[in-house]
Amino acid sequence: MRSLTILLLASTALATSAAADDLRDYATDMFQPLPSTIPAVADNPVTDEKIELGKMLFFDPRVSLSGVFSCYSCHNLTTGGDDNLETSVGHGWQKGPRNAPTVLNAVLNEAQFWDGRAEDLKAQAKGPVQAGVEMANTPENVEVMLNSMPQYVSLFETAFPGEDAPTNFDNMAKAIEAFEATLLTPAPFDSWLNGDDTALTAKAREGLGLFLDLGCVSCHSGVNVGGHGYYPFGLIEKPGADVLPEGDKGRFAVTETVDDEYVFRAAPLRNVSLTAPYFHSGKVWDLKVAVQIMAESQLGEELSDEDATSIVAFLDSLTGEMPEITLPVLPAETADTPRPKQDALP
Amino acid sequence: MRSLTILLLASTALATSAAADDLRDYATDMFQPLPSTIPAVADNPVTDEKIELGKMLFFDPRVSLSGVFSCYSCHNLTTGGDDNLETSVGHGWQKGPRNAPTVLNAVLNEAQFWDGRAEDLKAQAKGPVQAGVEMANTPENVEVMLNSMPQYVSLFETAFPGEDAPTNFDNMAKAIEAFEATLLTPAPFDSWLNGDDTALTAKAREGLGLFLDLGCVSCHSGVNVGGHGYYPFGLIEKPGADVLPEGDKGRFAVTETVDDEYVFRAAPLRNVSLTAPYFHSGKVWDLKVAVQIMAESQLGEELSDEDATSIVAFLDSLTGEMPEITLPVLPAETADTPRPKQDALP
Numbered sequence: 001m002r003s004l005t006i007l008l009l010a011s012t013a014l015a016t017s018a019a020a021d022d023l024r025d026y027a028t029d030m031f032q033p034l035p036s037t038i039p040a041v042a043d044n045p046v047t048d049e050k051i052e053l054g055k056m057l058f059f060d061p062r063v064s065l066s067g068v069f070s071c072y073s074c075h076n077l078t079t080g081g082d083d084n085l086e087t088s089v090g091h092g093w094q095k096g097p098r099n100a101p102t103v104l105n106a107v108l109n110e111a112q113f114w115d116g117r118a119e120d121l122k123a124q125a126k127g128p129v130q131a132g133v134e135m136a137n138t139p140e141n142v143e144v145m146l147n148s149m150p151q152y153v154s155l156f157e158t159a160f161p162g163e164d165a166p167t168n169f170d171n172m173a174k175a176i177e178a179f180e181a182t183l184l185t186p187a188p189f190d191s192w193l194n195g196d197d198t199a200l201t202a203k204a205r206e207g208l209g210l211f212l213d214l215g216c217v218s219c220h221s222g223v224n225v226g227g228h229g230y231y232p233f234g235l236i237e238k239p240g241a242d243v244l245p246e247g248d249k250g251r252f253a254v255t256e257t258v259d260d261e262y263v264f265r266a267a268p269l270r271n272v273s274l275t276a277p278y279f280h281s282g283k284v285w286d287l288k289v290a291v292q293i294m295a296e297s298q299l300g301e302e303l304s305d306e307d308a309t310s311i312v313a314f315l316d317s318l319t320g321e322m323p324e325i326t327l328p329v330l331p332a333e334t335a336d337t338p339r340p341k342q343d344a345l346p
Numbered sequence: 347m348r349s350l351t352i353l354l355l356a357s358t359a360l361a362t363s364a365a366a367d368d369l370r371d372y373a374t375d376m377f378q379p380l381p382s383t384i385p386a387v388a389d390n391p392v393t394d395e396k397i398e399l400g401k402m403l404f405f406d407p408r409v410s411l412s413g414v415f416s417c418y419s420c421h422n423l424t425t426g427g428d429d430n431l432e433t434s435v436g437h438g439w440q441k442g443p444r445n446a447p448t449v450l451n452a453v454l455n456e457a458q459f460w461d462g463r464a465e466d467l468k469a470q471a472k473g474p475v476q477a478g479v480e481m482a483n484t485p486e487n488v489e490v491m492l493n494s495m496p497q498y499v500s501l502f503e504t505a506f507p508g509e510d511a512p513t514n515f516d517n518m519a520k521a522i523e524a525f526e527a528t529l530l531t532p533a534p535f536d537s538w539l540n541g542d543d544t545a546l547t548a549k550a551r552e553g554l555g556l557f558l559d560l561g562c563v564s565c566h567s568g569v570n571v572g573g574h575g576y577y578p579f580g581l582i583e584k585p586g587a588d589v590l591p592e593g594d595k596g597r598f599a600v601t602e603t604v605d606d607e608y609v610f611r612a613a614p615l616r617n618v619s620l621t622a623p624y625f626h627s628g629k630v631w632d633l634k635v636a637v638q639i640m641a642e643s644q645l646g647e648e649l650s651d652e653d654a655t656s657i658v659a660f661l662d663s664l665t666g667e668m669p670e671i672t673l674p675v676l677p678a679e680t681a682d683t684p685r686p687k688q689d690a691l692p
Contacts, residue, residue: 059424068419068435078405078676085686089414093439095688274678286681325673330424332620335632340431342441 020197023205026212032223033190034320038181039107042120046178049159054179056155056328057172062145064135066091067340071176074128075103077325080274081183086282090128091136092342097248099282104320105270107181109227114280115251116230116265121177126169139169145338146172151331185271185320189225192317200317207314210307215299219266225318227268233279234262236300239293243283250280270318288312366543369551372558378569379536380666384527385453388466392524395505400525402501402674403518408491410481412437413686417522420474421449423671426620427529432628436474437482438688443594445628450666451616453527455573460626461597462576462611467523472515485515491684492518497677531617531666538663546663553660556653561645565612571664573614579625580608582646585639589629596626616664634658 038046057063058071074088075081081102088096098114106112112124128134129142146152146167153167159175160166191199200208211217220226230251233244244262251263264280277283278290288308295301295308303311384392403409404417420434421427427448434442444460452458458470474480475488492498492513499513505521506512537545546554557563566572576597579590590608597609610626623629624636634654641647641654649657 056424061422061425061429066435067429067431073414073419076407077673078402079407080678083407083413084679085413085688089412089688093688276679285679285685322673322675327423327668327671327673329668332426333430333622333631339631342431342435342439 020205023209024193024195027208028193030212030217030221031189031193031225033193034105034108034184034186034223038184041107041122041177041181044122044174044177046181047159049155050175050178051182052179052328053152053155053159054175054177055325056152056330057176058179059328060330062333062337062340063129063137063142063172064091065137065141065340065344066135066342068342069135071103071125071128074100074134077103077183077322080104080271081106082275084276086277088134090134091132094133096131096133098280099277101267102271102275103180104183104185104322105224105268106183106227107177108184108222108224109265109268110229111265114264115254117254121180122170122173125173125176125180141338142169142172143167144336148334148336148338149331150334182323185322187270187320188317189314190320201313203310203313204317205314207310207312208317210311211314214295214301214303216294216311219298220269224268224270226266229266230260230263231266231298232261232263234297237297238262239297243279243281243293245281248280269315271320273312273316273319287315291315366551369555370539370541373554374539376558376563376567377535377539377571379539380451380454380530380532380569384530387453387468387523387527390468390520390523392527393505395501396521396524397528398525398674399498399501399505400521400523401671402498402676403522404525405674406676408679408683408686409475409483409488409518410437411483411487411686411690412481412688414688415481417449417471417474420446420480423449423529423668426450426617427452428621430622432623434480436480437478440479442477442479444626445623447613448617448621449526450529450531450668451570451614452529452573453523454530454568454570455611455614456575457611460610461600463600467526468516468519471519471522471526487684488515488518489513490682494680494682494684495677496680528669531668533616533664533666535660535663536666547659549656549659550663551660553656553658554663556657557660560641560647560649562640562657565644566615570614570616572612575612576606576609577612577644578607578609579643581644583643584608585643589625589627589639591627594626615661617666619658619662619665633661637661 040046061067061070063070069090074083076083081104082100085100087098088100090096101114107121110116112118112121113127118124118127129137130139146156156167156171160171163171188199219229219231222228233239233250238244249261251260252258254260273287276287277285278287284290284293291308291311292303295303386392407413407416409416415436420429422429427450428446431446433444434446436442447460453467456462458464458467459473464470464473475483476485492502502513502517506517509517534545565575565577568574579585579596584590595607597606598604600606619633622633623631624633630636630639637654637657638649641649
């Protein structure tokens with residue numbers, strides 16, 4: 001691998017299209033461009049009706065016990081699909097244990113959450129709603145809320161035809177998954193993978209070469225440049241406890257296997273330039289520093305400032321175009337809608 | 347006045363167009379339909395560039411010290427332009443002193459806040475940003491934040507051409523005002539005022555008749571059906587302390603005039619069906635109950651259930667169509683952007 005990239009780097013001055021094709025061939029083995037259509041999801045055919053309902057639910061703060069938080073609060077679609085906080089702030093101003101990952105392109109991850117404990121987005125969507133430090137709600141209370149508004153009931157009936165009592169927690173999660181499946185952000189890197197030589201700057205191509213050559217790609221590959229496998233954080237050298245807090249053993253909490261101590265899902269890197277701060281701990285704000293920490297802890301490489309800058313240029317090319325999202329108009333609450341409770345726990 | 351309405355009510359069975367015209371003539375004296383163009387605001391020409399920048403700022407949570415709250419948090423454009431909470435939740439999970447009013451059509455109010463202490467929306471916009479119980483930020487910190495992102499600096503330069511150092515707190519407020527000036531929601535009542543007889547149901551027309559006849563219109567008139575004058579809450583009979591807490595003396599805090607004790611700006615009633623809970627205290631969730639409390643405390647009238655229902659039908663006709671709002675894409679923070687602080691006070 002290394003020799004190929006060194007060859008490519010050596011030939012950048014010539015910038016021959018043959019060299020560009022070699023880099024693309026290798027990159028195409030490792031990555032895939034975003035699909036041009038909404039991906040299918042398991043056990044949940046994505047329909048326009050589900051997407052529209054899911055968008056409403058995604059934006060509805062009444063999904064939380066307090067009436068303060070919606071999915072959008074921590075997966076803010078104006079700021080890269082996350083909240084740009086170290087860890088999210090939830091019910092009662094509690095702080096979550098880990099940095100909120102972006103919802104953008106998340107449908108293409110193999111599993112959800114930093115430890116992959118949710119197999120898909122419909123499983124994921126149910127987590128924060130019930131987490132005491134996040135929305136602090138219960139499925140029962142959410143179902144009372146949804147059924148209290150005739151417009152929601154009608155939209156659930158349309159989105160889940162033929163079902164008995166479709167206005168339920170599971171279908172809420174399915175509708176949200178359908179909406180989230182639309183949140184794909186095609187990026188310059190996709191254009192380049194698809195054959196547009198001009199889509200990446202020379203610096204970004206150099207960074208891509210390094211990304212491939214150094215071995216970053218071993219964990220961060222595939223359509224989401226990550227998001228598909230589990231790896232120990234600190235494979236070669238554990239970073240300090242400020243970045244890798246001892247108390248959070250990652251996937252170990254899911255599998256209870258010693259091998260999974262400090263194992264996390266490799267972060268999907270699309271839109272990474274928009275989603276500081278970094279790592280599950282959210283402790284690092286500078287992307288170049290994050291790249292250097294990764295190189296050292298995972299690959300045992302001390303990256304020069306110049307090389308790290310090149311890799312950041314490549315990562316910048318993963319910043320995609322947001323789909324146009326028009327705000328939904330939500331139904332008004334009724335006499336039967338549970339009132340927001342800021343002081344209570346479920 | 348009363349005789350006219352009684353005449354109209356008596357003639358509803360006939361539903362003659364003459365009677366409809368009489369009711370409309372009277373209503374047109376008291377109310378105005380929404381303008382068809384964006385209203386001019388004082389000392390701040392509304393331009394497309396300001397509107398677009400203002401929309402970004404309205405949605406940007408980095409305007410708050412914690413990075414958690416944006417203008418949108420409490421003036422949620424999916425739920426009637428307010429937050430549907432008794433009083434808003436702000437920095438450190440503190441609760442604000444009064445119910446958040448809707449931002450929809452607010453540009454047409456004579457002044458802003460329940461006590462009218464801000465003369466316009468650009469003055470209003472600066473309040474919550476600095477309030478310790480809301481965004482808890484400082485103008486200085488906001489200016490550092492805005493100037494840290496080249497894209498914002500460029501957008502301010504375009505929106506405020508020819509100004510020296512335009513990326514400042516005052517211009518932030520002006521841009522937000524420009525965006526908010528676009529948030530007009532034409533409603534069936536406007537169609538009816540403009541001559542469409544079919545736009546109001548018979549029940550809504552009956553409610554309008556009562557609204558005029560009973561004297562609700564004495565305070566709730568004009569283009570926003572309120573929002574333009576100050577009146578004592580409990581003119582005839584003070585409601586209980588649950589609805590009118592003794593500690594909040596309203597406009598007295600602004601003018602320090604005894605006559606202004608428990609005086610508040612008459613609530614603008616557009617979209618009132620979407621903006622429960624009601625009153626500055628946010629203690630009443632049922633619009634019909636709110637109408638009955640108003641009738642008793644302000645007019646000394648005990649409204650029958652039927653009459654209150656008719657008035658609610660009229661108020662429902664004030665629910666307007668939201669402008670289509672596409673989410674902005676905000677610039678990514680840089681090394682110079684102040685980091686969110688959830689624990690600090692300014």
